[in-house]
Amino acid sequence: MRCDDLERDLDAYVDRELSTDSAAALREHLATCAACRLRVADRHVLGRLVRSVPYHDAPDRLHARVAGRVQRVRFVSHVLTWAAAAALVVSVGGALLLRSTASRDDAATVEDVVDSHVRSLMAEHLFDVRSTDQHTVKPWFLGKLDFSPPVVDLASAGFPLVGGRLDYVSGRPAAALVYERQKHTINVFICPTSEIRLGMTERSLRGFHVRHWVRDGMAFWAVADLNDAELTEFARALQAT
């Protein structure tokens, strides 16, 4: 991998559309090339800038007008379309349930962190730094992120810290902390946020459970295939520190 290759793969890497092998090769190159690191960082900054532009929500009158049209159609709808609709509910109902209960951003981010979690387990790229010592893990992030993630060991609560790595959440660099509970791996993704959110959000996707909360300007996403109660216990333990 040379700087020219990065030119080709830069966007796919930033968008996490690169194969795991190519991404690993690229990361290897980044470790030794400050100029390319800067180019990747610029892409991330650019992404944040683009996402900082406020969303254009549909005006209320448009919502009302479209809803009104649907109402009118309701009177002329017919048994055959009902049958087609029933088939649709069966096929997409599951996915839509998630969409409608979570906000648009949340649903996308949940998918994102679950993907990252799965990838970390499959690619065997679980650790950049492997240590059960929070005083080793925390300084490791220094200089690799533009924020300092809180790192605490939860061995006393039954969730030992085992390491950390750099990852991404919604295209932004994030700290990933890795904890264990028996044979289960818990990933905690941490990145700065301007959002203010009270309480803890609970989501499930493809058999993984997700807990999300915000504290001191940091967004936390805990993902695992633990059972619901254990993950909540973990999240509470982490929040209590």
Add this chain to the structure above:
Amino acid sequence: MASRVFEETVLPHLDAAFNYARWLTRNDAEAEDVVQDACVRAIRFFPSLRDEDARGWLFAIVRNTWFSRVSRRTGAANALSLDGNGVDPADGALDPEARLLQQNVVGRVRAAIEQLPVDFREALVLREIEGMSYKEIASVVRVPIGTVMSRLARARDRLSAVLKPSSLPMERVR
């Protein structure tokens, strides 16, 4: 009954559809018209939606609706380039409101995105703001995935040249 399902599957994406249309048209009133027309079509086509992603399906209809409006209006293919060399809006001729907007970072970013050719702009918006994968974008825009990637790269290169992200003070604060 189909209409109830429509309400549950398609209407939740109305804001997203409007956002996408607003970035395509760069105009509130026109975006509203486009989305309303698109929804009328969507209701009609709804039985053809199977287990596709409803948001992508609606976006594709919004996009077609807008393209057919524009080509009807201009009667010419040159208004919309599919190769990214389209007619850019007048760069220098910013009205007072646009100039005021440029004084803050968000305004500058918005203006910079709006100046991008439509192919680049929509790829960027669908990726960054809607969080779509290359595959999802490719299916809305109906181009190969490689084209999505190169449009994104060119959109970001152009944006970088205008915004110079590494020099923005805002990023140190956040």
